[in-house]
Amino acid sequence: MTMISVTTLEGDASFEAYCAEPEGAPRGAIIVIQEIFGVNQGIRRKCDRLAADGWLALAPDLFWRLQPGIQLDPDVPEEFQTALGWMGKFNQDAGIRDIEATIRLAREKSGGKVGVVGYCLGGRLAYMTAARTDVDASVGYYGVGLNGLLGEKHGIANPLLLHIPEEDHFVDKTAQAAIHEGLDDHPRVTIYDYPGEDHGFATEMGKRRSPESADLADERTAEFFAGNLA
Template sequence: MTSLTIDTPDGSGRFDAYLAQPGETPRAAVVVIQEIFGVNAGIRAKCDALARAGYLAVAPDLFWRLEPGVQLDPDVEPEFQRALGLMGRFDQALGVADIEATIRAVRALIGGGKVGVVGYCLGGRLAYMTAARTDVDASVGYYGVGLEGLLGEKHAVAKPLLLHIAGEDHFVGKDAQAAIHAGLDDHPRVTIHDYPGEDHGFAAQGGRRRSEEAARLADERTADFFARHLA
Protein backbone atom coordinates (compact mmCIF):
# COMPACT_ATOMS: atom_id res chain seq x y z
CA MET A 1 0.00 0.00 0.00
CA THR A 2 1.59 3.26 -1.12
CA SER A 3 -1.29 5.68 -0.72
CA LEU A 4 -3.82 6.68 1.88
CA THR A 5 -6.98 8.74 1.55
CA ILE A 6 -7.79 11.05 4.46
CA ASP A 7 -11.01 12.90 5.26
CA THR A 8 -10.84 16.53 6.34
CA PRO A 9 -12.00 17.16 9.94
CA ASP A 10 -14.99 19.21 8.77
CA GLY A 11 -16.02 16.71 6.13
CA SER A 12 -15.46 19.20 3.31
CA GLY A 13 -13.25 16.93 1.25
CA ARG A 14 -10.70 14.14 1.02
CA PHE A 15 -7.05 14.21 0.10
CA ASP A 16 -4.39 11.65 -0.75
CA ALA A 17 -1.15 10.93 1.04
CA TYR A 18 1.91 8.92 0.09
CA LEU A 19 2.37 6.01 2.50
CA ALA A 20 5.54 4.02 3.18
CA GLN A 21 5.30 1.07 5.53
CA PRO A 22 8.13 -0.72 7.32
CA GLY A 23 8.65 -4.44 6.92
CA GLU A 24 7.76 -5.05 10.55
CA THR A 25 5.34 -3.61 13.09
CA PRO A 26 5.92 0.16 13.06
CA ARG A 27 7.84 1.58 16.02
CA ALA A 28 5.79 4.79 15.58
CA ALA A 29 4.52 6.97 12.74
CA VAL A 30 5.98 10.10 11.14
CA VAL A 31 4.11 12.60 9.00
CA VAL A 32 6.44 14.13 6.40
CA ILE A 33 5.41 17.69 5.53
CA GLN A 34 6.17 18.78 1.99
CA GLU A 35 8.12 21.70 0.63
CA ILE A 36 6.46 24.10 -1.80
CA PHE A 37 7.20 21.55 -4.52
CA GLY A 38 4.49 19.08 -3.48
CA VAL A 39 4.83 15.41 -2.65
CA ASN A 40 7.59 14.94 -5.19
CA ALA A 41 10.25 12.25 -5.52
CA GLY A 42 12.39 13.83 -2.78
CA ILE A 43 9.58 13.86 -0.22
CA ARG A 44 8.60 10.30 -1.12
CA ALA A 45 12.24 9.27 -0.65
CA LYS A 46 12.18 10.85 2.82
CA CYS A 47 9.16 8.66 3.63
CA ASP A 48 10.87 5.56 2.26
CA ALA A 49 13.95 6.21 4.41
CA LEU A 50 11.81 6.56 7.51
CA ALA A 51 10.06 3.29 6.67
CA ARG A 52 13.43 1.55 6.41
CA ALA A 53 14.15 2.89 9.91
CA GLY A 54 10.98 1.21 11.20
CA TYR A 55 8.43 4.01 11.04
CA LEU A 56 5.15 4.19 9.21
CA ALA A 57 5.69 7.33 7.16
CA VAL A 58 3.09 9.37 5.33
CA ALA A 59 3.25 12.58 3.28
CA PRO A 60 -0.11 14.30 2.80
CA ASP A 61 -0.80 16.27 -0.38
CA LEU A 62 -1.26 19.68 1.23
CA PHE A 63 -1.81 21.48 -2.08
CA TRP A 64 -4.85 19.34 -2.91
CA ARG A 65 -7.25 22.28 -2.72
CA LEU A 66 -5.15 24.18 -5.26
CA GLU A 67 -3.83 21.46 -7.54
CA PRO A 68 -4.03 17.81 -6.47
CA GLY A 69 -0.96 15.69 -7.05
CA VAL A 70 1.46 18.48 -7.90
CA GLN A 71 5.11 17.36 -8.13
CA LEU A 72 7.70 19.98 -8.99
CA ASP A 73 11.49 20.04 -9.40
CA PRO A 74 13.19 22.95 -7.59
CA ASP A 75 16.13 22.77 -10.02
CA VAL A 76 13.87 23.62 -12.98
CA GLU A 77 13.25 27.38 -12.96
CA PRO A 78 9.70 27.40 -14.39
CA GLU A 79 8.69 24.74 -11.88
CA PHE A 80 10.32 26.70 -9.07
CA GLN A 81 8.31 29.77 -10.06
CA ARG A 82 5.14 27.69 -10.25
CA ALA A 83 5.85 26.44 -6.72
CA LEU A 84 6.18 30.02 -5.47
CA GLY A 85 2.81 30.78 -7.01
CA LEU A 86 1.18 27.84 -5.25
CA MET A 87 2.77 28.92 -1.98
CA GLY A 88 1.25 32.38 -2.39
CA ARG A 89 -2.23 30.88 -2.66
CA PHE A 90 -1.82 28.25 0.07
CA ASP A 91 -3.89 28.56 3.27
CA GLN A 92 -1.51 27.55 6.04
CA ALA A 93 -4.19 27.21 8.71
CA LEU A 94 -6.04 24.72 6.52
CA GLY A 95 -2.73 22.99 5.91
CA VAL A 96 -2.24 22.48 9.64
CA ALA A 97 -5.80 21.14 9.88
CA ASP A 98 -4.95 18.63 7.14
CA ILE A 99 -1.77 17.66 8.98
CA GLU A 100 -3.79 17.15 12.15
CA ALA A 101 -6.22 14.92 10.23
CA THR A 102 -3.23 12.96 8.94
CA ILE A 103 -1.84 12.59 12.47
CA ARG A 104 -5.16 11.16 13.63
CA ALA A 105 -5.39 8.80 10.67
CA VAL A 106 -1.91 7.34 11.11
CA ARG A 107 -2.28 7.16 14.88
CA ALA A 108 -5.30 4.92 14.26
CA LEU A 109 -3.28 2.80 11.82
CA ILE A 110 -0.65 2.06 14.47
CA GLY A 111 -3.14 1.38 17.23
CA GLY A 112 -2.87 4.66 19.08
CA GLY A 113 0.92 4.86 19.17
CA LYS A 114 3.10 7.94 18.98
CA VAL A 115 3.23 10.21 15.93
CA GLY A 116 5.88 12.73 14.96
CA VAL A 117 6.12 15.24 12.13
CA VAL A 118 9.09 16.40 10.09
CA GLY A 119 8.88 19.22 7.58
CA TYR A 120 11.11 21.00 5.11
CA CYS A 121 10.99 24.63 3.91
CA LEU A 122 7.26 25.41 3.99
CA GLY A 123 6.99 22.14 5.89
CA GLY A 124 9.50 23.40 8.46
CA ARG A 125 7.21 26.33 9.20
CA LEU A 126 4.18 24.03 9.31
CA ALA A 127 6.02 21.66 11.66
CA TYR A 128 6.39 24.52 14.15
CA MET A 129 2.71 25.41 13.74
CA THR A 130 1.77 21.76 14.20
CA ALA A 131 3.80 21.60 17.41
CA ALA A 132 1.89 24.61 18.73
CA ARG A 133 -1.60 23.71 17.50
CA THR A 134 -1.96 19.91 17.72
CA ASP A 135 -1.25 17.01 20.06
CA VAL A 136 1.62 15.64 17.94
CA ASP A 137 4.22 13.84 20.06
CA ALA A 138 7.39 15.31 18.52
CA SER A 139 8.14 17.76 15.70
CA VAL A 140 11.15 18.56 13.51
CA GLY A 141 11.46 21.58 11.24
CA TYR A 142 14.17 22.07 8.64
CA TYR A 143 14.86 25.71 7.66
CA GLY A 144 11.34 26.94 8.33
CA VAL A 145 10.63 30.41 6.97
CA GLY A 146 9.04 33.15 9.06
CA LEU A 147 9.28 31.42 12.43
CA GLU A 148 10.16 34.76 14.03
CA GLY A 149 6.57 35.82 13.27
CA LEU A 150 5.17 32.78 15.07
CA LEU A 151 6.94 33.24 18.39
CA GLY A 152 3.67 34.33 19.98
CA GLU A 153 2.62 30.68 19.78
CA LYS A 154 5.69 29.29 21.53
CA HIS A 155 3.91 28.85 24.86
CA ALA A 156 1.59 26.34 23.18
CA VAL A 157 4.49 24.06 22.26
CA ALA A 158 4.03 21.30 24.83
CA LYS A 159 5.96 18.44 23.20
CA PRO A 160 9.56 18.26 21.96
CA LEU A 161 10.43 20.40 18.94
CA LEU A 162 13.72 20.29 17.01
CA LEU A 163 14.66 23.07 14.58
CA HIS A 164 17.45 23.01 11.99
CA ILE A 165 18.56 26.50 10.88
CA ALA A 166 20.74 27.20 7.84
CA GLY A 167 23.24 29.90 8.74
CA GLU A 168 23.23 31.49 5.27
CA ASP A 169 19.55 30.90 4.49
CA HIS A 170 18.60 33.45 1.82
CA PHE A 171 14.97 33.19 2.96
CA VAL A 172 15.76 33.57 6.69
CA GLY A 173 18.15 36.44 7.34
CA LYS A 174 20.50 36.95 10.27
CA ASP A 175 18.03 39.19 12.12
CA ALA A 176 15.32 36.57 11.79
CA GLN A 177 17.67 33.85 13.00
CA ALA A 178 18.64 35.99 16.00
CA ALA A 179 14.97 36.58 16.83
CA ILE A 180 14.26 32.84 16.67
CA HIS A 181 17.12 32.12 19.05
CA ALA A 182 16.13 34.95 21.40
CA GLY A 183 12.57 33.67 21.49
CA LEU A 184 13.22 29.95 21.78
CA ASP A 185 16.67 29.26 23.27
CA ASP A 186 15.27 29.11 26.80
CA HIS A 187 12.17 27.08 25.84
CA PRO A 188 12.30 23.76 27.71
CA ARG A 189 10.80 21.81 24.81
CA VAL A 190 12.78 23.33 21.93
CA THR A 191 16.21 22.36 20.59
CA ILE A 192 17.87 24.43 17.85
CA HIS A 193 20.83 23.40 15.72
CA ASP A 194 22.59 25.90 13.47
CA TYR A 195 24.46 24.98 10.29
CA PRO A 196 26.98 27.76 9.56
CA GLY A 197 27.58 28.44 5.89
CA GLU A 198 24.60 26.38 4.75
CA ASP A 199 21.76 27.69 2.61
CA HIS A 200 18.05 26.96 2.48
CA GLY A 201 17.29 23.43 1.28
CA PHE A 202 20.63 21.93 2.35
CA ALA A 203 18.97 18.68 3.45
CA ALA A 204 17.00 18.12 0.26
CA GLN A 205 17.08 14.47 -0.74
CA GLY A 206 18.91 15.33 -3.95
CA GLY A 207 19.51 18.05 -6.50
CA ARG A 208 21.62 21.19 -6.49
CA ARG A 209 20.49 22.44 -3.07
CA ARG A 210 21.78 19.44 -1.11
CA SER A 211 24.88 19.84 1.05
CA GLU A 212 25.94 16.30 1.86
CA GLU A 213 27.81 16.70 5.14
CA ALA A 214 25.30 19.08 6.72
CA ALA A 215 22.37 17.00 5.48
CA ARG A 216 23.79 13.83 7.04
CA LEU A 217 24.44 15.59 10.35
CA ALA A 218 20.93 17.08 10.48
CA ASP A 219 19.32 13.77 9.55
CA GLU A 220 21.34 11.94 12.23
CA ARG A 221 20.12 14.44 14.81
CA THR A 222 16.55 13.99 13.59
CA ALA A 223 16.86 10.21 13.83
CA ASP A 224 18.18 10.43 17.39
CA PHE A 225 15.41 12.89 18.31
CA PHE A 226 12.67 10.60 17.02
CA ALA A 227 14.28 7.55 18.65
CA ARG A 228 14.09 9.34 22.02
CA HIS A 229 10.69 10.95 21.76
CA LEU A 230 8.65 8.47 19.73
CA ALA A 231 9.73 5.40 21.70
Protein backbone atom coordinates (compact mmCIF):
# COMPACT_ATOMS: atom_id res chain seq x y z
CA MET A 1 0.00 0.00 0.00
CA THR A 2 1.36 3.39 -1.00
CA MET A 3 0.18 6.36 1.04
CA ILE A 4 1.15 9.94 0.24
CA SER A 5 0.70 13.14 2.19
CA VAL A 6 -1.65 15.91 1.03
CA THR A 7 -1.35 19.42 2.45
CA THR A 8 -4.63 21.15 3.25
CA LEU A 9 -5.66 24.23 1.27
CA GLU A 10 -5.05 26.28 4.39
CA GLY A 11 -1.53 24.85 4.64
CA ASP A 12 -1.88 24.20 8.36
CA ALA A 13 -2.18 20.39 8.33
CA SER A 14 -1.84 17.34 6.13
CA PHE A 15 -3.70 14.08 5.59
CA GLU A 16 -2.99 10.85 3.77
CA ALA A 17 -4.23 9.54 0.45
CA TYR A 18 -3.89 6.10 -1.07
CA CYS A 19 -1.91 6.41 -4.30
CA ALA A 20 -1.85 3.98 -7.23
CA GLU A 21 0.53 4.89 -10.05
CA PRO A 22 0.40 3.57 -13.61
CA GLU A 23 3.30 2.10 -15.50
CA GLY A 24 4.77 4.89 -17.57
CA ALA A 25 3.49 8.44 -17.84
CA PRO A 26 -0.09 8.89 -16.58
CA ARG A 27 -2.93 9.80 -18.93
CA GLY A 28 -4.07 12.23 -16.23
CA ALA A 29 -5.33 11.74 -12.70
CA ILE A 30 -8.54 10.49 -11.11
CA ILE A 31 -9.44 11.00 -7.48
CA VAL A 32 -11.57 8.25 -5.95
CA ILE A 33 -13.91 9.63 -3.29
CA GLN A 34 -14.71 7.19 -0.51
CA GLU A 35 -18.01 5.83 0.71
CA ILE A 36 -18.90 6.20 4.39
CA PHE A 37 -16.65 3.19 5.05
CA GLY A 38 -13.37 5.04 4.61
CA VAL A 39 -10.50 4.22 2.26
CA ASN A 40 -11.13 0.50 2.60
CA GLN A 41 -10.13 -2.43 0.41
CA GLY A 42 -12.86 -1.72 -2.14
CA ILE A 43 -11.85 1.92 -2.63
CA ARG A 44 -8.18 0.97 -2.91
CA ARG A 45 -9.10 -1.62 -5.54
CA LYS A 46 -10.91 1.11 -7.51
CA CYS A 47 -7.64 3.05 -7.50
CA ASP A 48 -5.62 0.03 -8.55
CA ARG A 49 -7.96 -0.61 -11.49
CA LEU A 50 -7.68 2.99 -12.65
CA ALA A 51 -3.89 2.83 -12.43
CA ALA A 52 -3.91 -0.34 -14.53
CA ASP A 53 -5.84 1.69 -17.14
CA GLY A 54 -3.13 4.35 -17.18
CA TRP A 55 -4.36 6.90 -14.66
CA LEU A 56 -2.70 8.24 -11.55
CA ALA A 57 -5.32 7.40 -8.89
CA LEU A 58 -5.61 8.96 -5.44
CA ALA A 59 -8.11 8.23 -2.66
CA PRO A 60 -7.88 10.87 0.09
CA ASP A 61 -8.74 9.91 3.67
CA LEU A 62 -11.61 12.37 4.06
CA PHE A 63 -12.48 11.24 7.60
CA TRP A 64 -9.02 12.20 8.90
CA ARG A 65 -10.39 15.10 10.95
CA LEU A 66 -12.57 12.60 12.83
CA GLN A 67 -10.15 9.68 12.99
CA PRO A 68 -7.37 8.92 10.50
CA GLY A 69 -7.33 5.58 8.75
CA ILE A 70 -10.95 4.47 9.15
CA GLN A 71 -11.64 1.25 7.19
CA LEU A 72 -15.00 -0.47 7.59
CA ASP A 73 -16.78 -3.41 5.96
CA PRO A 74 -20.34 -2.62 4.78
CA ASP A 75 -21.27 -6.31 4.99
CA VAL A 76 -20.69 -6.35 8.77
CA PRO A 77 -23.83 -4.84 10.40
CA GLU A 78 -21.97 -3.34 13.35
CA GLU A 79 -19.43 -1.70 11.06
CA PHE A 80 -22.22 -0.40 8.82
CA GLN A 81 -23.79 1.32 11.83
CA THR A 82 -20.41 2.71 12.85
CA ALA A 83 -20.03 4.15 9.34
CA LEU A 84 -23.41 5.88 9.58
CA GLY A 85 -22.21 7.46 12.81
CA TRP A 86 -19.06 8.80 11.17
CA MET A 87 -21.10 10.20 8.28
CA GLY A 88 -23.26 12.09 10.77
CA LYS A 89 -20.18 13.79 12.20
CA PHE A 90 -18.44 14.46 8.88
CA ASN A 91 -18.07 18.08 7.77
CA GLN A 92 -18.85 17.91 4.05
CA ASP A 93 -17.66 21.46 3.32
CA ALA A 94 -14.27 20.64 4.83
CA GLY A 95 -14.29 17.42 2.81
CA ILE A 96 -14.70 19.37 -0.44
CA ARG A 97 -11.74 21.56 0.50
CA ASP A 98 -9.69 18.42 1.11
CA ILE A 99 -10.75 17.07 -2.28
CA GLU A 100 -9.71 20.38 -3.85
CA ALA A 101 -6.31 20.09 -2.15
CA THR A 102 -6.00 16.58 -3.60
CA ILE A 103 -6.96 17.88 -7.05
CA ARG A 104 -4.11 20.41 -6.86
CA LEU A 105 -1.62 17.72 -5.86
CA ALA A 106 -2.91 15.39 -8.60
CA ARG A 107 -2.39 18.09 -11.23
CA GLU A 108 1.18 18.56 -10.07
CA LYS A 109 1.95 14.83 -10.02
CA SER A 110 0.24 13.89 -13.29
CA GLY A 111 0.84 16.97 -15.40
CA GLY A 112 -2.60 16.53 -16.91
CA LYS A 113 -6.30 16.93 -16.31
CA VAL A 114 -7.96 15.63 -13.16
CA GLY A 115 -11.29 13.88 -12.67
CA VAL A 116 -13.12 12.64 -9.60
CA VAL A 117 -15.29 9.57 -9.13
CA GLY A 118 -17.25 8.99 -5.94
CA TYR A 119 -19.54 6.38 -4.46
CA CYS A 120 -22.40 6.75 -1.93
CA LEU A 121 -21.30 9.71 0.21
CA GLY A 122 -18.57 10.09 -2.40
CA GLY A 123 -21.21 10.35 -5.12
CA ARG A 124 -22.70 13.32 -3.29
CA LEU A 125 -19.25 14.84 -2.82
CA ALA A 126 -18.48 14.31 -6.53
CA TYR A 127 -21.52 16.45 -7.39
CA MET A 128 -20.43 19.10 -4.88
CA THR A 129 -16.89 18.99 -6.30
CA ALA A 130 -18.28 19.55 -9.80
CA ALA A 131 -20.23 22.56 -8.54
CA ARG A 132 -17.58 24.11 -6.29
CA THR A 133 -14.17 23.42 -7.86
CA ASP A 134 -12.43 23.56 -11.23
CA VAL A 135 -12.15 19.77 -11.54
CA ASP A 136 -12.13 18.74 -15.20
CA ALA A 137 -14.74 15.95 -15.02
CA SER A 138 -16.78 14.25 -12.29
CA VAL A 139 -18.64 10.97 -11.86
CA GLY A 140 -21.05 10.14 -9.05
CA TYR A 141 -22.37 6.67 -8.28
CA TYR A 142 -25.60 6.56 -6.22
CA GLY A 143 -25.03 9.95 -4.64
CA VAL A 144 -27.28 10.61 -1.64
CA GLY A 145 -29.35 13.77 -1.26
CA LEU A 146 -28.57 15.31 -4.64
CA ASN A 147 -32.12 16.63 -4.82
CA GLY A 148 -31.18 18.93 -1.95
CA LEU A 149 -28.18 20.27 -3.85
CA LEU A 150 -29.91 21.33 -7.05
CA GLY A 151 -29.48 24.98 -6.07
CA GLU A 152 -25.78 24.54 -6.80
CA LYS A 153 -26.24 23.23 -10.34
CA HIS A 154 -25.36 26.61 -11.89
CA GLY A 155 -21.80 26.06 -10.64
CA ILE A 156 -21.28 22.91 -12.72
CA ALA A 157 -19.00 24.15 -15.49
CA ASN A 158 -17.36 20.87 -16.57
CA PRO A 159 -18.87 17.47 -17.45
CA LEU A 160 -20.66 15.49 -14.73
CA LEU A 161 -21.90 11.90 -15.08
CA LEU A 162 -24.37 10.43 -12.58
CA HIS A 163 -25.28 6.75 -12.11
CA ILE A 164 -28.66 6.31 -10.39
CA PRO A 165 -30.01 2.90 -9.31
CA GLU A 166 -33.80 3.03 -9.50
CA GLU A 167 -34.35 0.94 -6.35
CA ASP A 168 -31.90 2.88 -4.17
CA HIS A 169 -33.27 2.55 -0.63
CA PHE A 170 -31.43 5.75 0.35
CA VAL A 171 -32.81 7.79 -2.58
CA ASP A 172 -36.54 7.34 -3.12
CA LYS A 173 -38.46 7.77 -6.39
CA THR A 174 -39.55 11.30 -5.49
CA ALA A 175 -35.94 12.33 -4.99
CA GLN A 176 -34.90 10.62 -8.23
CA ALA A 177 -37.65 12.47 -10.12
CA ALA A 178 -36.48 15.77 -8.66
CA ILE A 179 -32.90 15.04 -9.74
CA HIS A 180 -34.04 14.36 -13.30
CA GLU A 181 -36.27 17.41 -13.39
CA GLY A 182 -33.46 19.61 -12.12
CA LEU A 183 -30.61 18.22 -14.22
CA ASP A 184 -31.92 16.57 -17.39
CA ASP A 185 -31.63 19.82 -19.38
CA HIS A 186 -28.24 20.80 -17.92
CA PRO A 187 -25.73 20.95 -20.80
CA ARG A 188 -22.90 19.50 -18.69
CA VAL A 189 -24.79 16.67 -16.95
CA THR A 190 -25.43 13.10 -18.14
CA ILE A 191 -27.59 10.72 -16.09
CA TYR A 192 -27.92 6.95 -16.44
CA ASP A 193 -30.61 5.01 -14.58
CA TYR A 194 -30.26 1.36 -13.57
CA PRO A 195 -33.63 -0.44 -13.27
CA GLY A 196 -33.87 -2.95 -10.46
CA GLU A 197 -30.56 -1.92 -8.89
CA ASP A 198 -30.01 -0.77 -5.31
CA HIS A 199 -27.47 1.45 -3.57
CA GLY A 200 -23.93 0.12 -3.76
CA PHE A 201 -24.40 -1.98 -6.89
CA ALA A 202 -20.99 -1.04 -8.30
CA THR A 203 -18.89 -1.83 -5.25
CA GLU A 204 -15.81 -3.91 -5.99
CA MET A 205 -16.76 -6.74 -3.66
CA GLY A 206 -19.32 -7.91 -1.15
CA LYS A 207 -23.04 -8.53 -1.01
CA ARG A 208 -24.10 -5.27 -2.61
CA ARG A 209 -22.33 -5.80 -5.94
CA SER A 210 -24.43 -6.44 -9.04
CA PRO A 211 -21.83 -7.50 -11.62
CA GLU A 212 -23.66 -6.85 -14.89
CA SER A 213 -24.80 -3.35 -13.99
CA ALA A 214 -21.51 -2.58 -12.26
CA ASP A 215 -19.58 -3.48 -15.41
CA LEU A 216 -21.93 -1.38 -17.57
CA ALA A 217 -21.59 1.64 -15.30
CA ASP A 218 -17.83 1.26 -15.13
CA GLU A 219 -17.60 1.03 -18.93
CA ARG A 220 -19.59 4.25 -19.22
CA THR A 221 -17.33 5.89 -16.65
CA ALA A 222 -14.20 4.78 -18.52
CA GLU A 223 -15.53 6.23 -21.79
CA PHE A 224 -16.51 9.44 -20.03
CA PHE A 225 -13.06 9.96 -18.56
CA ALA A 226 -11.33 9.01 -21.81
CA GLY A 227 -13.37 11.65 -23.61
CA ASN A 228 -13.11 14.42 -21.04
CA LEU A 229 -9.62 14.07 -19.57
CA ALA A 230 -7.72 13.58 -22.82
